[in-house]
Amino acid sequence: DEYRKYLERDSALERRFQQIKVDEPSQEETVQILRGLRDRYEAHHRVTITDEALEASANLTDRYISERFLPDKAIDLIDEAASRMRIRTMSAPPSFHDLEEEIETVRKEKETAIESQEFEKAANLRDKERRLTNKKRELEDEWKSDEGGPRPSIGEDEIADIVSMWTGIPVFKLTEAESRKLLRMEDELHKRVIGQEAAIKAVSRAIRRSRAGIKDPKRPGGSFIFLGPSGVGKTELARTLAEFLFGDESALIQVDMSEYMEKHAVSRLVGSPPGYVGYDEGGQLTEQVRRKPYSVVLLDEVEKAHPEVFNILLQILEDGRLTDSQGRQVDFRNTIIIMTSNIGAATISRNTPLGFSVADEMGLSYDDMKSRIMGELKRVFRPELINRIDEVIVFHKLTKEEITQIVDLLLVRLMKQVAEHGVTLQLSDAAKDLLVEQGYDPTMGARPLRRAIQRLIEDPIADQVLLGGMAEGNTIVVDRDGDEMAISVTTPDGQTTKVSSTPAPAPDVVPDSSGQPVPAAAGGDEAGGQPAEA
Known part of the structure; x- marks a missing residue:
């Protein structure tokens, strides 16, 4: 972007340089680069960097930090992990602090002697302060140059901590506590979403696949279509999922698709074209995901959107990325895509399911009702969009x-x-x-x-x-x-x-401007309509 903005447009300047394109190195090449730099960072931060830390740095930055390139982001990760370890383990010896306190005491005594015009005593205290200051400097140099002590080690756990701090989620090892939390994910979601067993089970399965690292790395962490009548928990499940995964409901990016019914409004998702108003502001969808790549994206009432929107969704669901109007690639691989729709709500409202396997009063089981709604869904959405969805989930009416x-x-x-x-x-x-x-x-x-x-x-x-x-x-x-x-x-x-x-009835007294209670006006002339006659 910088080359295109500053150099390419100036042909006279560009022809005086030879363009050399440097491709991004692979993870294996990045590890070799980090091994070449390891001695410098170990000497500077006085730590020991293990091979596991180098491999984890290349792997995790390539997987979770998409807006930067290797080896730059991996080097920064190693540098920050080493500096944090150095600060954490760096502590001055007790004698150093005692010396600082003694210097401060001598300085105060010297100032007191000067104020009382005891100049000979002040001169002696000045000399003592200089000797203590020199001793402090020697002790500080000896402490900083001490190479004999054991150096702290940087491993894969320290690297994972930094990536977690950058991204906001645990990214490397599933701890025992987190594993238990994921295994009982259904119970956690049921604390806020009542009923809807099928929806919660389907979402939980997809999240466990994603966090276990066995999903397709090029696609979003999960993609769902929520169908069902109004007020049954579709949006609430999305909010609960955002809080469960990322610790905060603000990780939910909600887009009302009814605002994109016209063809010209579709460009607002990725940003206005060059020359149009709002070009520098970015897209309403891409900009939010770019700033918050770990989030739940809720596309509300997606059936109301213009058909051109579905072309954008196809790229997100298949490749896990989207290019905005400024040519930047926005990564959707760490998002959960949820689309809600009222398609088939009329069918659900005519049927009151008593359970997922028990037929209702019209003889339709939950599976039969879902098959009917899927028929309506296929008449509205194109097959290539439905085939890219992980699961279509039907929410039943609340009992x-x-x-x-x-x-x-x-x-x-x-x-x-x-x-x-x-x-x-x-x-x-x-x-x-x-x-x-x-x-x-x-x-x-x-x-x-x-x-x-x-x-x-x-x-x-x-x-x-x-x-x-x-x-x-x-x-x-x-x-x-x-x-x-x-x-x-x-x-x-x-x-x-x-x-x-x-x-409650109106009170008999009301406070005036000074806060004192006065009788309420009875209306008419006394209320201030016309002044009373003298």
């Missing part, structure tokens, strides 16, 4: 039992928010049953449940917070009273006050 479990998840979030005000929230089983009754809609998933919690619990609590009725240490007890919630507030001394589930 009433699953909605009950989701209630507990949503209430945990609400309890944490209330606890920030120093208030405890308690719900009875009858209150949870009312939330399930009010929020269960097989066709809408879990979203009506969230609205029911807002209407029945959050709104009355919010009114009490604004009215000052939620003091620190109080306990909010929520129970059922017919088709309504019975909410009461208990103070630490045992006094209980009932809270109305209807919106």
Whole structure:
């Protein structure tokens, strides 16, 4: 890029130089280069660099750091690993610190003697300070030039630590703790995603293949199409997967494909062509992945995108890379590609599966329903796109039992928010049953449940917070009273006050600009419409 930008456009300058193209060395050649440089780095950092460290440096940088080239990135990795080890093991001897403290004491005594005009004593202290400073310098030179002690060793684990720090994920050895975590990945995902056994099993299998290093190295870590009705956990599974793999939900790159329905909007994914507005900004998809190569890419409602978008997806799914408008190759090999679609949602809404092998009320099992939806999917997507997907996953409708479990998840979030005000929230089983009754809609998933919690619990609590009725240490007890919630507030001394589930009336007094309570305006002329007649 730099040659093309600065030299190639100046033909007079270019013809005065001979162009020599240097190809990137292979991993084996990089290891040989590192062996030639090893003595210099060992002497500079005073460490021992093993052959395993050199091989791991070439292998891991070639696998995980795609925006740079060998041997540059491997040399930087060796340099940083050695410098970190040197800093970690470098410590001054105790006598050095004692000498520094003595010099500081003598310096203070000298300044005190000067202030009291004891110049002879100050001169003696000055000479003593010089002798101690020279002794400190000699000790420091002896300490730095000491070659007799054992040198720390740089191995493959130290190299892996640096790569993990650069990329944000463990990349070399699967530790025992991480292995156990991957083996029980289904249980971890089920903590936030209720039901959807088939989806979670399929995703977990793909992730284990990727982390075990037996997947196709040229393709993304996993590619899925999530099908199913709204509100059943498709996006939530993507968020949970991002947090599980990369430790943070911000590792989720979400792209709303309904914004790319027109052909001219497709270029925004990879960046505007030269001469158009936004050329220097990069693509909305490529730029995010380039800055965060270890992420979950969620393409929401992919069926709404223009057919030209599918040509871009073909390259990502097959080669694991994409070239943006500025000619930079963006690596997708370390991403998880998830596409969501509402194709077949109508078919699912007409069938309420009781299980994956049990037929539903219309006689359709889960596998039969999936085959029907696959038929609809093939009419919308081209075969070459479907063939590049690791697995097409159908999300079934949520049952009433699953909605009950989701209630507990949503209430945990609400309890944490209330606890920030120093208030405890308690719900009875009858209150949870009312939330399930009010929020269960097989066709809408879990979203009506969230609205029911807002209407029945959050709104009355919010009114009490604004009215000052939620003091620190109080306990909010929520129970059922017919088709309504019975909410009461208990103070630490045992006094209980009932809270109305209807919106709170306007207060009789309101604070003025100085904070003093004044009667609320009754409206009309007194409220400030027209001035009162004298």
